[in-house]
Amino acid sequence: MVLYIPSDTLLHRLHPSTKIVGLALLLILTVAFQSPWYQLAILSGVLFLAWASGAFRNLRRILPLMITVLVFSVVSWSLFRRVGEPFWAFGPFTLSVESIRFGFAMGLRLEAMLVSGMIFVSCTKVEEFAYGLRSIGLPFAVSFALSLAFRLVPLFFTRIGTVVQAQQARGLDLKSGNVLQRARKYVPLLVPIFVYAIRDTDLLSMALESRGFGMRGKRTEFLSFPFLWRDYAILGTLLILNLAGWLIQVP
């Protein structure tokens, strides 16, 4: 994927389906708790994994987003959620110890989810992702289409960049005018972009067909990933954590 960081850490070496199922289990685990302390523990855990897998480089790229998410959820949940005894009130806003606790729990939960997702994209190649999806039972065509989408997004953005530049070179000024005027200025961009998207897709489908895509019957895989003890260990640990978490369910 675009944010993939080539490396050879334990997380990189995991079986693709372990990565996918593991991510799902992590996300479910964060939903189990509503206590900020447990969320903090989970967040520390995934931050450790991020460090161990070298995904910190990508976290730095989304740092502004992470801070915004944290601040926004702490502030808004604390002010709007009505639980416990409010010690402060102003119009629709109230503050209580419970609502602040809840705000922190929500904020930290979203952070843990973001970090987990980031670890996943940092150590999973598009092909591994597709392979993983197939090995947990998705049909080839679906997994291929998904992985292709990941692949084509950056290409599509390059095309858009070229079209924008080509029209700017003819004096198109996207910055001035009111909302309606500006909306109309996108017409000269949309037509060439669509023409391109259609042409590219058409060419790619022909290239795929010409290389035997769409043949009936079995196909084989070039890549192969052994499912090892570490995969069992990681999935097992996550399962136990989830079981324990959902049994305790500390409010």
Place this chain on the structure above:
Amino acid sequence: MNQPILSLSDLAFTYRGASKPALDQISYVHRRGEFSVIVGETGAGKSTLCRCLNGLIPSFIKGRLDGSLQVAGGPESGHPQVYELARIVGLVFQDFEAQLFSTNVELETAFVLENFAVNRDRMRTRVEQALRRVGLAGFEQRDPSSLSGGEKQRLAIASVLAGSPALVVMDEPTTDLDPVGKRDIFRLAQVLRNEIEGIILVEHETEHVLSADRILLMHEGRVVLEGPPGEILADPRRVERHGVRPLQTTVLLSMLGLETDALTIPDAVSRINTAGWRVKDDAQESLNRARQRVTGEPVVQIENLVFKYGESPPAVDGVSLEIRAGEFVALVGQNGCGKTTLAKHLNGLHGPTAGEVVVLGKSTTDWTLPELGRRVGYVFQNPDHQIFANTVRDEVAFGARNYGFSEETVRVKVDTALAETGLSGRDLEDPFNLTRGERQQLAVASVLVTDPEILVLDEPTTGLDYHGQDAILNLIRRLNESGRTVVIITHSMWVVAEYADRCVIMSGGRVVQDGDVRSCFRNPELLESLYLEAPEAVRLGYEFGLVARSAREIADCLERPDG
């Protein structure tokens, strides 16, 4: 006689909704071990034919297909499906960007084998073998997007070869490549002809395919001529009439009134010498005097320009360059050497990371993008990146309207631009119904409408047949002669030789050679070291001890003392 591996009889195809057939009465037999080349103008049906050969027509592209297509080892009757033919006929497309989709070279090559359900061990061997054949061994783990243009196209070829097709069909594989990338593909085709059972190549540059067994000349959906290169290419006028640039050897021979069937440079030279032609005494001096243009004040001054995309190494790395009013400059160099990045500084699409670019007396950082765009017209490589309007007139008017001229002024400006580009009277046509060559002219018209002093054109001839190239080049020359400064980016060295006055060669983000065009061609070894190659006419001149820019110039330097 070798066995036929492909036979077509009376093949005809009409696209759904079209009134005229795209292919008509095509009969052709390809035998084991043969190398055939298809040439012809835009719209002659070359790509349509290629797409019939591997079954994309009619199973993917719909329409009416008549006649028969038999492939050795393929189904006995009916029109076979793509997946039935893909094992036997491999098709490589022109656009290498659009046909690659994997994250590394090895997986790209393996895709076809996965589809054919080859087992994993055999798959490894065949991937290795295919990559070795195209010279990409050691590139297995590279991301295809990090490869050069030539490498990408060779990867596209490997990804087809891995499937072990009997016949490989390549549809203009070299169009978007720099001279060395092109040469590598032709060399590869030479190697492959001995290793696989058959090759069919669609190609414009006939000079590189003289060793083919056969040339098919197509026109309006038919194969009008078929035979060995010596027969088909020996008549420069006929070749040119069909939208193919003739061999310059045959052009020179015909100018001298000699028989034109000596195609290679050594053969042509010996024929000319035998006929008694000699180089005139002061030939080179008079060539050097010719075409020296008077230029004006500097309009572009670039000082130590550095430009980086994000954190990557500089795309332009310390360029200083001055361009004067009225110059015709060609910017050349291999794919990815920084030509386009440099050119985009001239109209402010890029701003310098370090250094300064002064255009028309003012630093580009002091110009607003729209104002600079009005004075520096930039024509992008592909006209389809900008065409959006319903009529030719609206398309051209777009630029003028952006600057808030009155409708009356816009009308006058559009009329002038259409007249200058030869599109007068086509005002109300739909731009998408024009030919690719006409769309390129339309793109030029749509920047001319603001009457810019400087024109920058990125690869103006790519994807056009010879008629289209000729039309656009003559248009650019007229615009230059009417006083505009012209900068073109190009891979076509013959365009540089025949049209430009000054040649700036870039390599690795730097300018490595800058001078008048003739001086650039004085040093063939230097060109070679920069992955460029002197064009055919120039190399023909070398044989007479001349540095000439065209066949015409050589002819002017020769005389026959005895009459």
